Amino acid sequence: MLNISDNSVNTEVAFNGFNAFHKTALSPANRMFTRWLLAVAALFFIFMFLPWTQNIQSKGKVTTLQPGQRPQTIQSTIAGRIERWYVREGELVKKGDTIVNLSEIKAEYFDPDLVQRTNRQVAAKEGAIASYSQKVQALNEQIKAMRSELEFKQQQLANKIRQSEFKLASAEADYQQAIVQDSIASQQYNRAKSLFESGINSRTKMEDKQAKLQETSAKLISAQNKVQEARQELEIARLDLNTVRLSYNQKIAKAESDKFSTLSAQFDAEGSVNKLRIQASNYEQRSQFYYIVAPQDCYITKAIKPGIGETVKEGEGIVTIMPADYELAVELYVKPMDLPLVNLGQEVRFIFDGWPAFIFSGWPGQSFGTYSGEVVAIDNMISANGEYRVLVSPHEHAEKPWPQALRVGSGAQGIALLNDVSLWYEIWRQLNGFPPDYYGEDTTPEEVKEKGNFEFKAPAKSIK
Structure with missing residues (x-):
């Protein structure tokens, strides 16, 4: 009855005629549960080999693509x-x-005619500059006249010096003639005196010769005095020439000093004019800030x-x-461990706050209510929250555009899609805390097998 022998009696005995056999027989529900359990195990085993899309999920908010649009x-x-x-x-x-109108609160700007008064100050300073220019021009004319006068005086004194030189030469010639005449008169007197003493000539002739000698001596002294006087006149003329030069050079230097002083005052006035012009421009520009537009x-x-x-x-x-005009984007923050998996142009799926969605992160093709975007910027510096900021804009070729009613500041959850792997592998990876697969484009399947599927890469999976 235990049905443990090879010689079974089940075919020889009619169990349907005995109630005891009906009460001890197995229930059909137990057999059904066993079958269901085996079927579920088979389905789970098959399910573990289904493809799973690895992804990086991050929360963010809606912003604008351009900084000036925020x-x-x-x-x-x-x-x-x-x-x-x-x-x-x-x-x-x-x-x-115009948005708002402001009024002045600083005392130095209370004058309503401040710009006009400053412009009048500029005009006054410009008049002073014109006066300085005229004075400089007059001084230039004065310097030119003094130099011409100096040249004329020099020519005049040069002529006077030449006249003195001629006079000196004439006096020296007269002096030489007087010397000769005095010498002749002295010799004649000596001969007349000798003849008088010899008794040849009379006293009258001797006295005439003596008078002639005195006359020539007087002429000699007079000629000598004239030479000295001519020399003094020549020296005086030369001194006059030097004096005139010094005098006019001093006058010219003084006029040039006045000219440079005037130029200095003119430059100072021009600086003041420029400063006043800047003030007037600043006042005029400040008056435009009373209205904020x-x-x-x-x-x-x-x-x-x-x-x-x-x-x-x-x-x-x-x-x-x-x-009013802006281009929407989403600002996401990813962990440093996931940053190497994000690339420019990589597709990202979004779930926006307020828009219903049905999500299978591992099977994006079966998701509903998600929107597509692409990575356009990745920060090179970590943010204050310890994560890296990623900026995602709407995908140009997306089948479904972003909602028109979406506003800046709304919440968003981004899902960056990576590799397709088996479900059992993804569960094993999550349990061990390993990062997603990251293969290089030139990595062969043999290298992946040797490295245990932990060689990193940056794939960008596109979802249609």
Whole structure:
């Protein structure tokens, strides 16, 4: 009855006629459970060999592709007081539209005619520069006249020197003649005296010769005095020439000194004019900052200083805006271990907050509600949260465009797709904490097998 013998009696006995056999027979449910258990085990075994797409998941937020398209704060260029608002929060304004009007709060800018008065100061300084220019021109003419006069004086004195030289030469000639005549008169007197003493000539002739000698001696002295006088006149003429040169050189030097002083004053005035012009330009430019205008087409999001009469400091935020035209992007943060797996142009799938989605991260083809993007920028420096920032823009050839109602700041979850591996391998990798497979393009299957599937690569799987 235990059915343990090779000689079975099951074929000889009619079990249907005995109630005991019905009560001890196995239940059909047990056999069904065994069959289901075997089927589930077979399915699980088959399921473990299904393909699984490795991926990197990261949370981020929606931002803009260009920095100038992101939300920004408009600061006040000058310190002032709010007088009037021309917009309201949420309003669309065009580039150049006035947002708010400020009034001056600094005492040095209270004068309403400050620009005009500064311009008049500039005009006055320019007149002074013109006067200095005229004075410099007059001094140049004066210097030119003095040099011409000096040249004339030098020629005049040079002529006088030549006249003195001629006079000296004539006096010296007369002096030489007087010397000769005196010598002749002396000889004649000596002969007449000798003849008188010999009794040949009379006393009268001797006295005549004596008188002649005295006359020639007087002429000799007179000629000598004239030579000395001519020499003194020549020296005086030469001294006059040197004196004239020194005098006119001194006058010319003084005039040039006055000229350079005038030029210095002119340059100083020109510097003052330039400074006043800069001030006038600054005042005029400052007056334009009383009206804060929109830098681009944008929406007014929030007024930071809403009250009329409130004062703002230089560089203090006064209103925040959101540009009207922008290109959306997603800002993700990946761990340093996953950074080598991310490349420029790599496809990333997104789930946006507020949009329903049905996700199988390992089977992206079976997912619903995801949006496609591609990596356009990767930071080279780690962020403050210890991860690297990755910027992803909409995919150019995506079948499904990003939602039109998507706004900057919305949450997003990104899934970067990598290799296709078996499910059992992915479970084993996750349990051991290994990174995803990262093969190089030139890595052969033999090398992958030898390295135990841990040689890193940067694949970018595209999902259709």
